[in-house]
Amino acid sequence: MEITRLGIMGGTFNPIHLGHLMIAEEARQTFHLDKVLFVPSYITPNKNVNGATAEQRLAMTRLATADNPHFTVSDMEMRRKGNSYTVDTLRFLKKLYGPSYILYFISGTDTIHDLYNWKEPEEILKLCQLVGATRPDGSEQIDSIIASFGELGKHILKLPVPTMEISSTELRRRIRLGLSVRYMIPPAVAEYIRKNGVYQCTTKNSKIESKRI
């Protein structure tokens, strides 16, 4: 049986930035992934999302990943609607691709810290290898979390990556204030944000988001 290693980069991507792209590429290289599927969430559980519509987040993700032949984007969570639970996405992919696919869900270590608040965390660890890329505010040890899952803890893989002090929150703040985001997001995404006036007026776009989601 030929094995395919599929990376899944889940996120709100509001907007997508070089931190996301960098950890996806590092995971691809380190774990010899055949491809990385970017899956923008429709509704991120436990998160208040404003500033861009779900469609805009998907469009920006497509623009950001277009120049990497190993990256593709899936709108599966957009089409599924409702809360974008990772366990549902992993179940769907497992059913679609079968046992010859090994799934690697790529995330920052802050995500691993929050894992017990996710829907069916043990099931997630049965369905995939959970990659935890060390990020600026999440560089603390995750060993205790790994240990707390017992045998399943071996499905959490630590991935040290270059520290990039970038977050979507900070980018939204900068755009609102008219500050430069050059070298933090791909030029095509910056151009999209500028042309569509995304994040420039929080109140207007928040209204759009809450209508659509």
Ligand SMILES: Nc1ncnc2c1ncn2[C@@H]1O[C@H](COP(=O)(O)OP(=O)(O)OP(=O)(O)O)[C@@H](O)[C@H]1O
């Ligand atoms: N600079 C970064 N370095 C490493 N991982 C990151 C970085 N930014 C985000 N991630 C990881 O990418 C995944 C998706 O992140 P998300 O789309 O929520 O971006 P974010 O920058 O954390 O957003 P926000 O500031 O709006 O919370 C998460 O698992 C997160 O931990």
Ligand SMILES: O=C(O)c1ccc[n+]([C@@H]2O[C@H](COP(=O)([O-])O)[C@@H](O)[C@H]2O)c1
């Ligand atoms: O499944 C869950 O319960 C769950 C809870 C929080 C976040 N997630 C997923 O984790 C990914 C990163 O989320 P976030 O909040 O860092 O944008 C994104 O794909 C979310 O759908 C999933």
